[in-house]
Structures are given as structure tokens and as C-alpha cells.
Amino acid sequence: MSQPLSDAQVPERTDADAPRSIRIRWVLVALLVIGGVVNYLDRSNLSVANTTVAKEFDLSSTQMGLLLAAFAWPYALANLPAGYLVDRFGPKRMYAWAAALWSLVSMLSATASSYGFMYAARVALGVAEAPFFTASLKVNQRWFAQHERALPISIVNTGSQIANAIAPPLLTTLMLLLGWRGMFVTIGALGVVLVLVWLRVYRDPTLREQAAVMGEAPASPAPEAEAKAGWGQLFRQRNTYFMILGAFGIFYTVWVYLTWLPSYLETSRGFSLTATGWLASLPFLCGIAGVLFGGFLSGRLIGRGVSAVTSRKIPIAGGAALAAAAVLPVAYVESTPLAMVLLSVGYFAAQVPIGCLWTLASDVAEPHQVASLGAIQNFGGFLGATLAPIVTGSILDATGGSYNLVFLVGGVLLLVGGSSYLFFVKDRRSPKESRT
Incomplete structure (x- = not known):
């Protein structure tokens, strides 16, 4: 299992070196941001190629919805063992294996000649990508103290939002130049480069560096504590189920954006494929600001003496409420500029909770279960992500392409x-545990 090195293994480093050496943690954060960009480009490629692939394989909206969801449900299920495996084996190995596999799957997807092959490839992609965010959470827990975690976690989560923002114009351009198959190969190849850099750069903190980060010398992990680094007992705790439900409601609407926004702009607002590529990026650009604002607000609240858990819950609940207020009226707005403003505000607000969700898992879980609880929460979120494209596709087929009910369902689930x-x-932990 991946563990911090002992002081005896780093004899040339003095105590004075530790504050300088922990600067590497921001390099790791930067690598995780880049990883998030590549990770989400692999997820987004099918959404951008939505109408093109649907025409090539002669798919209905319901079939396309099922194909778009083929990533999300295995991703949700795979999060359960992924969290345990990250807690058990550490973020370096699990992240490297995950990135290598999802890159390979993305490139193999380019060879699809049938709906069934493409569906199977999307299922494999969901399984392969599951360890990424839980590994990121584990890196954050090891390299940052509790009062610092909101900002780096939020920064890491901007990677997905950067990808969402650049995906429509970037992937549309690649698709126009190389075809959708060439687009899949190109993005997959980026992941291979990412794996090589990660293996070269990442390391866990030494005990001395942990002391510099946490402000006190951490005790070596007890064997019995590591042995229970599973997630089974988490399902006996009330928090787990409400975090599953909460993530489900928020992620559902986020994935309506991720999977159907380009199609909505083309079919309901009448934009061309090229114009859609640029317009669809506007809400996602706002999402970058939303993630950072959530982390900033949480950090400010902690700085003013608000408890860590409450400081996470305020951005989560406030962001979800604002997102619902923006999303609910979209279907009834005739003005396209106003609809784009509402969609952009809605996505900004829906992203305010995201970094805080992950930080909250590290606040309410015991140290050896942080990745496990984060993964279970993400499992709940991706149950919502799984249903979002399927329900949306079914609604569109049933209503002749109307998005009215789509936005209504999304707004209610946000609330x-x-x-x-x-x-x-x-926070149901003992006072000693809550200070970890």
C-alpha cells in the first residue's frame, strides 16, 4: 500500500527543508487540473458528436440517451470499489492505471462500427475513469490541512469545467478536421502523455512533510486502522445516504447540460454545428468561476470561525437554490439571449457546490475512509448522471422535442x-476525530 516514507528513509533532508519541499503539492494540484481536463474531454467527446453519431448509426433520441448514459452508470458503480482501492493502494498507482485504461478505451472507441460496440466502449470508459476524483481527494487529504482543503479541491475541480468550456469549440474543430473517430484518437493520446508525467512527478509526503502541512507530527498509521479502510461500515451511517441523495439531485442537472446542451442549441434554438460549438462553451466558462467561488466562499467562512461542515454546506445549498431559480424558467423564455444568460447563471450556480462536496467528504469521514466516502457520494451523483440523459431523451421523444419538462425536472432535483x-x-464524529 502507498504510505508516507519514514524519516529514516530521507536522511539528507532536515526539518528546515520540509516547508520548502511541500511546495510540490501545488505542482500536484496543477497536474490534477490537467488530468481533469483530459478526463472530461474523454467524457465529452460523444456529447459533442451527439447528432453526428446519431445520424451515422440511425439512432432515436431515446437510443442516444441510453448511449450517453452508458458512461455514467458503470462509472457510478465503479466508484464504490474505486474509493476503497484508492484508500488501500494510494493515489499514485490507482490514478496511473485509470488514466492509462481510459486513454486506451477512448482510442478503441474510434474503431466502433456498431451501436453495440460503442455502447460497450462507453461502459468500459466509465469503469476506467472512476478512480480519478477519489485519487484527487486522497492527494488533497495527504498534502493539505483541513482549513486549506477547500481551495485546492476547488481548483482541481476546475479541470472538469475548463474541459467543459473548451470541449465544444475544441472537439467540434477536431471533428470537422479529423472526423469524430480522429477526435476520439487525439484525445485518447493526450491521456498517455498524462500517465507518463504523473508517474515521474507524484510522490506521497514524508512524515516530516506531513508535520509541516498539518502543524503537528502525525502518528504512523496503525495496522488495524488501515485494515478497516473499506466502505461497508459507511452504509450504516445516516450522512452517507443524504450525501448520496444530495449529489444525485445536483449531478442530475449538471449532466443534462453535459449531454444535451449542444443538441438543445441545435434543435430548439436553431444554431449550426459550428455556432453551437462556441455557444455551448459559455455556460461551462461560467462553471469554472462557480467552482472557484464555492471554494473561496467556504474558505472565507472558515476564516470567520464558521465550522468546517457548515462552511461547506452553505455554498452547496445556496448554489443549488440559485441554479434551480435560473434553470426552471429557461423552457418558457422565447428570447435566445435571455435563455443563454439563464443557462449560464444556472451552470455557474450548479458548480458552486462541486468542490465543497468533495471537501465535505474529507470533513465528515475518518482519515482512512476519506476516499471511500467521497467515492460513495460520487456514486450517488452518477446515479443522477446516469438517469439525466435517459430521462431527457425519453421526454424529448414523448413530447416531440420539447425541453419544458426537462428543465422543470432538473430544477426540482436541484432543490x-x-x-x-x-x-x-x-459532523457526527467524535471531537478528536473531527480535528483530523
Whole structure:
């Protein structure tokens, strides 16, 4: 299992060196941001190629919805063992294996000649990508103290939002130049480079560096504590279920954006494929600001003496409520500029909770279960992500392409998700554990 080195293994480093050596943690954060960009470009390529692939394989909206969801449900399920495996084997090995596999799957997807092969490839992609964010959470827990974690976690989560913002114009351009198959190969190849850099750069902190980060010398992990680094007992805790429900509600609407926004702009607003590529990036650019604002607000609240858990819950619930207020009226707005403003505000607000969700897992879980609880929460979120494209596709087929009910369902679930966190998730650990 990946563990910090002992002081005896680093004899040339003095105590004075530790504060300088921990600067590497921001290099690791930068690598995780880049990893998030590549990770989400691999997820987004099918959404951008939505109408092109649907025409090539002669798919209905319902079939396309099932194909778009083929990534999300195995991703949700794979998060359960992924969290345990990251806690058990550490972020270096698990992240490297994950990135290598998802890159290979992306490139193999370019060879698809049938709906069934493409569906199977998307399932494999979901399984391969599952360890990424739990590994990122584990890196954050090892390299940052509790009062610092909101900002680096939020920064890491901007990687996905950067990818969402650049994906429509970037992937559309690649698709126009290389075809959708060439686009898949190109993005997959980026992941291979990412793996090589990660293996070269990443390392766990030494005990001396942990002391510099946490402000006190950490005890070596007890064998019995490591032995229970599973997630089974987490399902006996109330927080777990309300975090699953909360993430479900918020992620559902986020994935309506991720999977159907380009199609909505083409079919309901009448934009060309090229114009859609640029317009679809606007909400996602706002999402970058939303993730950073959530981390900033949480950090400011902690700085003013608000408890860590409450400082996470306020951005989560507030962001979800604002997102619902923006999303609900979209279907009834005739003005396209106003609809784009509402969509952009809605996505900004829906991203405010994201970094705080992950930080909250590190606040309410015991240290050896941080990745496990984060993964279970992400499992709940991706149950919502799984249903979002399927339900949306079914609604569109049933209503002749109307998005009215799509936005109504998304707005209601945002309110459910925010309320679940605000009223029911609490710090139930002992005072000693809560200071970890």
C-alpha cells in the first residue's frame, strides 16, 4: 500500500527543508487540473458528436440517451470499489492505471462500427475513469490541512469545467478536421502523455512533510486502522445516504447540460454545428468561476470561525437554490439571449457546490475512509448522471422535442439535492476525530 516514507528513509533532508519541499503539492494540484481536463474531454467527446453519431448509426433520441448514459452508470458503480482501492493502494498507482485504461478505451472507441460496440466502449470508459476524483481527494487529504482543503479541491475541480468550456469549440474543430473517430484518437493520446508525467512527478509526503502541512507530527498509521479502510461500515451511517441523495439531485442537472446542451442549441434554438460549438462553451466558462467561488466562499467562512461542515454546506445549498431559480424558467423564455444568460447563471450556480462536496467528504469521514466516502457520494451523483440523459431523451421523444419538462425536472432535483445537504448532513464524529 502507498504510505508516507519514514524519516529514516530521507536522511539528507532536515526539518528546515520540509516547508520548502511541500511546495510540490501545488505542482500536484496543477497536474490534477490537467488530468481533469483530459478526463472530461474523454467524457465529452460523444456529447459533442451527439447528432453526428446519431445520424451515422440511425439512432432515436431515446437510443442516444441510453448511449450517453452508458458512461455514467458503470462509472457510478465503479466508484464504490474505486474509493476503497484508492484508500488501500494510494493515489499514485490507482490514478496511473485509470488514466492509462481510459486513454486506451477512448482510442478503441474510434474503431466502433456498431451501436453495440460503442455502447460497450462507453461502459468500459466509465469503469476506467472512476478512480480519478477519489485519487484527487486522497492527494488533497495527504498534502493539505483541513482549513486549506477547500481551495485546492476547488481548483482541481476546475479541470472538469475548463474541459467543459473548451470541449465544444475544441472537439467540434477536431471533428470537422479529423472526423469524430480522429477526435476520439487525439484525445485518447493526450491521456498517455498524462500517465507518463504523473508517474515521474507524484510522490506521497514524508512524515516530516506531513508535520509541516498539518502543524503537528502525525502518528504512523496503525495496522488495524488501515485494515478497516473499506466502505461497508459507511452504509450504516445516516450522512452517507443524504450525501448520496444530495449529489444525485445536483449531478442530475449538471449532466443534462453535459449531454444535451449542444443538441438543445441545435434543435430548439436553431444554431449550426459550428455556432453551437462556441455557444455551448459559455455556460461551462461560467462553471469554472462557480467552482472557484464555492471554494473561496467556504474558505472565507472558515476564516470567520464558521465550522468546517457548515462552511461547506452553505455554498452547496445556496448554489443549488440559485441554479434551480435560473434553470426552471429557461423552457418558457422565447428570447435566445435571455435563455443563454439563464443557462449560464444556472451552470455557474450548479458548480458552486462541486468542490465543497468533495471537501465535505474529507470533513465528515475518518482519515482512512476519506476516499471511500467521497467515492460513495460520487456514486450517488452518477446515479443522477446516469438517469439525466435517459430521462431527457425519453421526454424529448414523448413530447416531440420539447425541453419544458426537462428543465422543470432538473430544477426540482436541484432543490432536493441542496436541501438534503443543508438539513441532514452533519459532523457526527467524535471531537478528536473531527480535528483530523
